[in-house]
Amino acid sequence: MSGKVIRLRQPRPCPICGKPSTQADHPFCSGRCADIDLNRWLSGAYVIPAGPAEDAAEDVAAPTPDPDEDR
Ligand SMILES: [Zn+2]
DSSP states (O other): OOSOOOOSSOOOBOTTTOOBOOSTTTTSSSHHHHHHHHHHHHHHHHOOOOOHHHHHHHTTOOOOOOGGGGO
């Protein structure tokens, strides 16, 4: 048998800061970086591109009927 041990778990760098990740906070190096990643996901979920909603806002200005013309 050879003395070389093939590791199944490859140490991946922390996606936030690039430091080697720990088992406790995998795949991050610390809970702090895990928190940063979580905040990125949460903030990203709130970013919704405003599409047709802006066009509808312009239609709010409706023509006001003149009551004097009815008489
Ligand atoms: Zn990190």
